[in-house]
Amino acid sequence: MKKYNTKTIPRATAKRLPLYLRNLTILDSKGIARIKSKELSEITQVPPATIRRDFSYLGELGRSGYGYEVAFLIKVFSEILDSNEENKIAIVGFGNLGKALANNNFRRNQNLMITCVFDNDPAIIGQTIAGFYVYSMDDFKQVIQEKNVKTAISTVPSEYAQEAIDIVVNSEITAILNFAPDRVEVPANISIRYIDLTTELLTLLFFDRNYKKTSLAVTS
Structure with missing residues (x-):
């Protein structure tokens, strides 16, 4: 696995990485192998353009028109977020x-x-x-x-x-x-x-009232 320079990742992006990883892991458990930024946006409530920009800091993670391999993204984000140290x-x-x-x-x-x-x-x-x-x-x-x-x-x-x-x-x-x-x-x-x-509960209830569910909807 490629080593990533985490010091070049903006703070705002770093805060969203656990959100991406959590949702991708759930998608993987449901057998979803590939996802596009628009679909991931519906799940995470992060704009598609922001998702693509966040991912771009880590290199070429997907292909235009094809999307992203869920399992590959999980490996990338897991390596970045997880430390081998206790x-x-x-x-x-x-x-x-x-x-x-x-x-x-x-x-x-x-x-x-x-x-x-x-x-x-x-x-x-x-x-x-x-x-x-x-x-x-x-x-x-x-x-x-x-x-x-x-x-x-x-x-x-x-x-x-x-x-x-x-x-x-x-x-x-x-x-x-x-x-x-x-x-x-x-x-x-x-x-x-x-x-x-x-605040987390109020945010959850707000999204529950105001956003339509999709077939990919998971807890964010």
Whole structure:
């Protein structure tokens, strides 16, 4: 497989690659071998011209009038997005959402591993829950350095998110996925992404009301 220079891919394009890969994988599971940009646009709600431009940064992935081989695109995007390195992850906040994430433990990618979980609730600190020992946030820096963790997922509610993120940042974590929708302040060297479940649900309902279904329609 060709090696791709990911540093030349624009940030906006990079954000869409997981969306493409997720939908292409579903299409492949349905036995769809080839797709055109217009058809992929109907699924992802990304304009066809944007899809073609995104793909062009990676070379010649398809042919005019023919479209794209689904299996080939999956290989390309998988290579770009997947690292051969083991990525150890800490979960901050071990409530219902934290437990759900830990139980999933990224089964589709063996290089993503929930290594440790943290909370500030005395009732669960020191307990083993769902197979995970719950550490105190007071021990966060020591534990993640011992376990060489560089990524954290925060499920802490917005009103406490900044305090939790401050602890995470001060422990040499460089990548954070935050499930609290409100923005927090982090240093420029920290990569942080936000997931707002309410916004995602409203977007889903909007598309469900306003866009016609097609025979290729899948969850985006």
